[in-house]
Amino acid sequence: MKRNITHKTMTALLATVLAAAGLSGCAGGKDAGGTGSGSGAASGDGKAEGKVTVQLWNHYTGDKAAVLDQMVSAFNASQNEITVKALSNQDPQKQLTAISGGSAPDLMFTFWNNIGPWSEAGAVLNLDDFVKQANFDTKKIIPAALERMKVDGKVYGFPISMSMASRLYYNKKMFQDAGISKPPETLEEMFEVSKKLTKKDGKNGYEQVGFIPDYPWIDNVFWPIIFGGSWDDGKGKLTAAQKANVDAIAYQTEYYKEFGSEGISKFKSGMGKADTPQDPLVTSKLGMMIGWENMYNDKRGEGGAIGVAPFPYPKERPELKNAGMVSPVAMFIPAKAKNKEAAWKVMQYFLSEDVQIEYATKAKTIPVLLSALDNPKLTKNEATKSLWEFYESAKSANLNGFPNSVYINEYLQALNEETEKALKGQITPQQAMDNVVAKIQPKADKASKK
Known part of the structure; x- marks a missing residue:
């Protein structure tokens, strides 16, 4: 497969990234990609006081950027060969501009669904050789999280953390x-x-509703996973229908x-938005909803207003039973990075158990190492108590996610559009999925021929 970067290809990809910005919700849940600020820049000769300097760009802002900065400081203090400089608040547009030009950083954190399109353009380094040379055991990574980092069976990145929808x-x-x-x-x-929890308001409307399947968004990945569905056969044929x-x-x-x-x-238009004082799940307007690990942390548990259970x-x-959708944050090495070997060492540091546990604790997220999920530093830590059930869920064999590909954003967009039509009763569910296959299979065929 040809992977030379051209200006035309990267320009087209940039347009795709911008168009797909609204898809992060359906593919990763609330704040799935995280947040943060930081310091550093992708410039200079890659040397600092005799050390190799690794420029790490990420899309975090606020608290999550602050956590990453702490982890970077800890790495810098742990050895004397590499200095990492983190630059946060770098959205996909900024990231793609950098990796398509001549000033690519050495390591990047990004939304996982960018890996497919960017790898096709030759902008992401295939890590298979690094994995083989380091004898790195990929089986220690949660399988569903690692699969999101692969394109055509090849590893182009590793997850730093994982978000997950698996609870009610x-x-x-x-x-x-x-x-x-x-x-x-x-x-x-x-x-x-849901029928028992739904009450009419006497005005041809509702004062409360038990469950709304597409609230707070259309989840065109979560629902098929709950039913044991898939989106391709691993050989280029789409299975959406x-x-x-x-x-x-x-x-x-x-x-x-x-x-x-x-x-x-009508009810949805007036019931308030999630994470506001009018949040319908908190104000007893909505009885149930799909649960991500980063929602209602302060309202879950024995004394909280929100109950938690395995999703039906x-x-x-x-x-x-115990099915769920994963949406990891990806870290990858740009193909044009100046310090690839050093970036790989930093990546391995972030995948060590102690670091994964510390990061998960401070960022209130799910680690991607299977061994970390049973570590008492997480499972008996009162500071992470709201996540204990999710740590257990993360061990389930029924976790899955959307397959990464060069046409992933177009595929997700088509699923959104056709599912919405079906929910509105404009077409049947079968027609919706047939339409998706008709739209996207030609793209899959084209990709398989390269």
């Missing part, structure tokens, strides 16, 4: 008031519970059929 959040008071003693275990039970994917959309449409598309839409599974598919 529910309003305890609403459950108590409705006489519901425990959260639903199956999707069928969840539908019945398979029964499990169609069933996932059909299940969501049942809520709109039961409560009325107009009624739910299809009654006829008990083997799908």
Whole structure:
């Protein structure tokens, strides 16, 4: 496959990145890519006081950037060969401009779905040789997180951390008031519970609703995973139109059929937004929602208003218990990096167990090392108590995510568009997924021929 960078190719990719900016929610959840500030710049000769200088660009701002700065300082103090300088608040547009020009940094953190398109343009270094030479054991990484770093079976990056949707959040008071003693275990039970939690307002509308499948966004990756679906066969053929994917959309449409598309839409427009004082899950407007690990940290637990349970599974598919969607933050080495060997050493440092645990603790995220998930420094640490259930979920064999590819953003966009039509009742779920395959299969065929 030809991977030479051309100005035309990178310009086209930049347009794709900007167009896909709104997709990070469906592919990674709330603040999935993280936040941060920092210092440093990708300039100079790569030397500082006799040491190799590794320029690390990342998209973090605020607290997460501050945490990364602490980790960088710890690395710099741990040895005397490499100095890392972190530059935060570098969004995908800035990152792509740098790696397509002559001033590429040595290491980057970015949204995982950038890896596919950028690797196709030759902007991301294939790490297979580094992995082989270092005898680096990739099996110690959570499989679902590592898979998001691969394109055509080749490793182009590693996850630094992982976000995950695998739980059901529910309003305890609403459950108590409705006489519901425990959260639903199956999707069928969840539908019945939702009906019990839904109340009309006497004005042809609703004062509270049990569950809205596309709140706070259309999750076109999460739902097929819950039903055991997939998006390709690993050989270039798209599988979006398979029964499990169609069933996932059909299940969501049942809520709109039961409560009325107009009624739910009207309710959504006035129920408040997540993470505001009017948050519907907190103010008893919404009974249940899909739970990401970085939501309601201060309201979960025994004394909190929000209950937490495993997300329900299809009654006829008990083997799908503990399914969930992963969305990692990727770290990669640009193909034009000046200090690739040093960047690889830094990457391995971030993948060591103690560092993963410290990073997960301070950033309130999920580590990507399987061994870290059972470490008492996390599982018995009161500071991470709100994440204990997610650490356990992260060990599930039923975790999955969207496959990375050179056409990933177009694929996700098509899924969004067609799923929305199906939820509105404009087309059937089967038609929606057939449309997706018709749109994207030619792109997959073209990519497989390169």
